[in-house]
Amino acid sequence: MTVTSPASTAAASATPATRPPLNLAVYLVTDSGSMLPEGKSVEDQVKAALEGGATLIQLREKSLDTGAFITRARALLTLCRAYNVPLLINDRIDVALAVDADGVHLGQDDMDPKLARAILGPNKYLGVTVHNMHDAERAADAGADYLGTCAIFDTQTKKHKPGFEPLGVEGVKAMLTKLAEHHKTRALPVCTIGGLHASNVGAVLKDTATKTKKLDGVAVVSAIMAQKDARAATAQLKDVVERELALAPVYATREACQVVSVAAETLRKLREGKASPLVHHITNFVVMNDNANAALAVGGSPVMAHAENEMEAMTGIASSLVLNVGTLSDTWISAMLTAGRVANARGIPVVLDPVGAGATPYRLATCRTLLSEIKFDIIKGNAGEIAALANVQGVEQRGVDSGEVAGGEKASVALAVALAKATGAVVAMSGATDYVARVTAEGKTQVVAVDNGTQWLGKITGTGCTTATLVGCFAGVLGKANAFEAAVAGILTMCVAGEKAVALAKGPMSFKVALFDEFFNVMPADLVQAAKVRDRIQANAD
Numbered sequence: 081m082t083v084t085s086p087a088s089t090a091a092a093s094a095t096p097a098t099r100p101p102l103n104l105a106v107y108l109v110t111d112s113g114s115m116l117p118e119g120k121s122v123e124d125q126v127k128a129a130l131e132g133g134a135t136l137i138q139l140r141e142k143s144l145d146t147g148a149f150i151t152r153a154r155a156l157l158t159l160c161r162a163y164n165v166p167l168l169i170n171d172r173i174d175v176a177l178a179v180d181a182d183g184v185h186l187g188q189d190d191m192d193p194k195l196a197r198a199i200l201g202p203n204k205y206l207g208v209t210v211h212n213m214h215d216a217e218r219a220a221d222a223g224a225d226y227l228g229t230c231a232i233f234d235t236q237t238k239k240h241k242p243g244f245e246p247l248g249v250e251g252v253k254a255m256l257t258k259l260a261e262h263h264k265t266r267a268l269p270v271c272t273i274g275g276l277h278a279s280n281v282g283a284v285l286k287d288t289a290t291k292t293k294k295l296d297g298v299a300v301v302s303a304i305m306a307q308k309d310a311r312a313a314t315a316q317l318k319d320v321v322e323r324e325l326a327l328a329p330v331y332a333t334r335e336a337c338q339v340v341s342v343a344a345e346t347l348r349k350l351r352e353g354k355a356s357p358l359v360h361h362i363t364n365f366v367v368m369n370d371n372a373n374a375a376l377a378v379g380g381s382p383v384m385a386h387a388e389n390e391m392e393a394m395t396g397i398a399s400s401l402v403l404n405v406g407t408l409s410d411t412w413i414s415a416m417l418t419a420g421r422v423a424n425a426r427g428i429p430v431v432l433d434p435v436g437a438g439a440t441p442y443r444l445a446t447c448r449t450l451l452s453e454i455k456f457d458i459i460k461g462n463a464g465e466i467a468a469l470a471n472v473q474g475v476e477q478r479g480v481d482s483g484e485v486a487g488g489e490k491a492s493v494a495l496a497v498a499l500a501k502a503t504g505a506v507v508a509m510s511g512a513t514d515y516v517a518r519v520t521a522e523g524k525t526q527v528v529a530v531d532n533g534t535q536w537l538g539k540i541t542g543t544g545c546t547t548a549t550l551v552g553c554f555a556g557v558l559g560k561a562n563a564f565e566a567a568v569a570g571i572l573t574m575c576v577a578g579e580k581a582v583a584l585a586k587g588p589m590s591f592k593v594a595l596f597d598e599f600f601n602v603m604p605a606d607l608v609q610a611a612k613v614r615d616r617i618q619a620n621a622d
């Protein structure tokens with residue numbers, strides 16, 4: 081059970097940096113009518129709800145005079161500030177601005193959200209009740225921060241217009257599906273309202289969740305405002321909501337959506353011939369032809385060149401460089417060093433595929449030399465390879481194909497982050513779940529997990545190396561500054577192509593043929609629809 085204590089410092093102003101965070105998980109909408117238990121005021125119930133862990137408060141008054149409304153809003157704002165929880169005002173922008181509340185919630189009969197946004201400015205939260213996709217797109221265009229669906233169930237708290245039918249679980253689920261399909265609405269947080277209480281919100285959150293979007297929380301009135309012990313009622317609600325939100329992976333958070341959108345938009349450029357990156361490979365004999373075909377299929381332009389004498393000329397005209405240590409020789413190492421230096425000097429993104437890095441001292445020493453002489457933008461490897469480079473012991477390695485991290489997601493993330501910190505490169509670690517980690521210019525760690533893919537990718541040789549090729553293609557379009565997005569895009573393209581190819585495979589070789597066909601066929605919309613990309617990794621870690 082989560083019971084919140086007051087924040088030690090109140091947020092003084094409402095700039096994006098200092099305003100309380102928007103969290104729809106347990107959203108209390110107030111009511112000052114007869115539902116209040118005897119002796120309890122709106123202020124008492126809101127205070128109790130904050131103590132119980134409410135994450136967002138909306139003051140909703142339908143008949144209060146403006147002066148009294150403002151007085152109540154001021155009182156609630158003081159309470160909310162103490163818990164660093166935002167206070168929104170229902171319908172009345174004038175009241176919100178008068179007390180410097182954190183924003184407003186508007187319905188379809190209220191002010192046009194675009195006008196509301198213009199009046200509120202960019203730093204106030206704007207929530208909008210939506211009945212359909214038209215409302216949702218309009219709200220998104222206006223700059224809404226979240227959407228609330230119209231009622232999911234019947235409620236005694238509010239009289240609806242004649243003919244209004246609650247959406248039901250299936251209706252909310254259908255709306256979430258549509259919201260996820262549209263680029264404008266995909267990343268907007270969503271809550272629902274109406275007839276919700278502790279004993280049904282768990283099922284509502286679970287049963288409305290789709291593969292690509294789920295509710296971010298529930299809004300309630302009577303489940304808190306009408307309760308004698310509003311603190312315990314809120315804590316009980318929060319318990320259920322947090323458990324349910326933490327259980328299922330969250331695939332459609334704002335950050336995850338952005339990174340998938342970049343992948344899709346870049347693939348669109350490749351498909352439409354608006355970009356055709358020249359990807360210079362120094363790669364191994366086993367995969368050379370496959371890598372070239374994969375680059376070609378996805379819309380890139382592959383070149384395989386190993387002679388040191390032509391590195392200056394060849395790397396110099398490339399959009400990206402992929403160095404793969406799978407079949408090394410001393411002369412290739414010299415060529416790699418020269419190519420890497422040329423790429424670094426000219427701002428060309430460089431990808432390292434440290435194939436079997438820990439398998440022999442020669443490979444490991446070579447990787448160390450490359451890492452000390454060349455600034456890599458992306459290192460793509462399996463867990464065993466990443467562990468070898470990060471000098472982490474105890475990660476199982478079998479040949480060059482695999483590597484298992486004991487300790488689940490937390491340990492995997494820690495490993496990828498350790499190498500990202502040590503090298504400054506984006507680290508793309510493949511496995512059943514792929515992890516992409518980086519340290520931002522501000523020193524923050526960013527990790528996304530890609531849950532896509534198929535075991536069939538492990539049944540043919542070279543899919544890891546080919547992933548590096550795809551990453552190289554995306555890096556060639558997106559450039560060094562977007563190496564993180566390029567790494568996710570390359571991995572996602574491999575995984576989604578693999579998922580599509582499975583349906584056509586009779587065995588490993590027909591899978592391989594289908595996979596290469598899918599490199600050619602996979603479309604931006606396929607990436608968006610299939611993506612299972614998470615960015616709240618720590619919260620979901622076991």
Ligand SMILES: Cc1ncc(COP(=O)(O)OP(=O)(O)O)c(N)n1
Pocket residue numbers: 107109138140170171185186187188189190209228229230238271272273299
């Ligand atoms: C979180 C949340 N969802 C829906 C509503 C209803 O808003 P609206 O349609 O504007 O109706 P009224 O609240 O004005 O009756 C809401 N207030 N909050």
Ligand SMILES: Cc1nc(C(=O)O)sc1CCOP(=O)(O)O
Pocket residue numbers: 109209229230231232234235236237238273274275276299300301302303
């Ligand atoms: C304020 C409000 N808006 C609704 C809508 O349909 O948009 S239903 C509602 C009241 C919800 O109250 P309770 O949690 O007590 O059922």
